[in-house]
Amino acid sequence: MLEGIKKAFASLADRIKTITLSESEIKKYVEEFRLQLIANDVAVEVADKLAMEVTKRLQKLKVPRFSEHEEVVTRVLEGSLSSVISEVDPDVSFVNFVRSNYSMGKPTVVLFVGPNGGGKTTSVVKMSNYLKSKGLSSIIACSDTYRAGAVEQLKGLAERVGVRVVSHKYGGDPAAVALDAIEAAKAANISTVLIDTAGRTEVDKNLLEEMRKIKRVSNSDVVIYVGDALAGNVVVEQVKKFNEYVGIDYIILAKLDADTKGGSAISVSYMTGKPILFVGTGQGLDDLKPLNKKSIISTVLGYAS
Ligand SMILES: Nc1nc2c(ncn2[C@@H]2O[C@H](COP(=O)(O)OP(=O)(O)OP(=O)(O)O)[C@@H](O)[C@H]2O)c(=O)[nH]1
Ligand SMILES: [Mg+2]
Incomplete structure (x- = not known):
């Protein structure tokens, strides 16, 4: 790393x-x-x-x-x-936000977007696991109604956390799945709705339009861009494009464990103004870590934190 x-x-x-x-x-x-x-x-x-x-x-x-x-x-x-690294403490900025919504009887709706294979589905389930560790319940909407195997993949991972997945038939309306999950969350007093979406590129206008629709219909509170650290500088351009299209609040940079260069982790926030909420550090469900300034500095400068 x-x-x-x-x-x-x-x-x-x-x-x-x-x-x-x-x-x-x-x-x-x-x-x-x-x-x-x-x-x-x-x-x-x-x-x-x-x-x-x-x-x-x-x-x-x-x-x-x-x-x-x-x-x-x-x-x-x-x-x-x-001077170039900015960090957020997810326990403070994210968890507290979820808790405060929950105390007002409102589930927090979190939309995950990003390019194909970036790590969205894995990160959604890791996030559910993280919330669980904070004593917060969640439900997942499988709003990827495109990719064959998307529902099975998500359900398989979610089973390991014991979190419920709401899904429709392939080819269905992804926004409708999100709405169903939100209704289910309200009915069962669940604190967070995590919406997994299909991967899309920044040049596919139809899919980008659809992403906007999911956001509008679900009235999501937080939008998280999930990108692949291995994509390097490309991540910066993607975040900017996704932000133009849908508005991004946070970044999750997945696969940092596999990225031997490391440039995207150093520069993406500085270049886009969007904080990294978490980095993915492996395929395990616990491999979701905050980007801690202290730990990045000690890793880069080669001394123990
Ligand atoms: N090493 C490592 N692998 C990861 C990490 N996050 C995801 N992966 C792997 O990357 C691959 C793609 O992850 P997905 O979560 O399916 O990505 P996605 O964005 O949902 O992909 P699409 O739905 O096809 O767009 C899977 O094999 C994951 O196990 C990570 O932090 N580290
Ligand atoms: Mg996926």
Whole structure:
């Protein structure tokens, strides 16, 4: 996880730890660092920002030889990385929102959207499992009425959490499935309705229109974009497009465990203004973790959190 970014930071740290730095050396090593970040899927704008932050901090230092100042170097890198990562605490922003709606007798409706195979269905069930761990009930709407096997896949996963799935026949109206699930939630006093939808690309106008309809009809409270960390920079463009079409509140970045580069996790929030609520870190139902600033910094800079 994040190996590419980790390497970029490690080689910069090596360079600036072992020599006395002149202005031109700073420029040279920071440029190498910037290019390494871009090669690891960090968006150019974010790589530029990181390079600028590192340069600014290095220039401020009044330490002639950095060899004895490993800690100073670490602080420079920490501060720079910190300037591009924003985090949300799902326990605070999401769970509290669900609880407050629940206390007013209203189920929270959460719509999951994203490209084909990004990790929506898995993330929906992981989310149900997460809510369960917080003492909150949920019901899942299988609003993917397109892909063969979608209902069976979702039911199979949901069984492991013991959560109910509402589904219709293939080819049915996905918005109607969502409405049925909302009614069922109201009737059974269930706190959250999680709507799983079919994967769609940002160029498929009909499917994007349908996604809008599901949102309008279900009157969803939260829209979560689920994307694949392995898609790198493409994720940024997808989030922007989905946001234009349907409005996104949060991002779940799935498959971070399989992403050896790590650029999308570093830059997607900065580039889109949308926070990462969770990252997917495996195929298990517990493999849904908040993107913690502290843990990302310690992973990238290679020390235990
Ligand atoms: N390693 C890993 N695999 C994941 C993660 N999340 C999902 N997957 C796998 O990615 C594949 C696709 O996941 P789905 O949840 O079916 O994706 P989807 O977005 O619902 O796909 P469509 O409904 O076809 O658009 C499955 O094999 C999942 O097991 C993750 O965090 N880590
Ligand atoms: Mg799916």
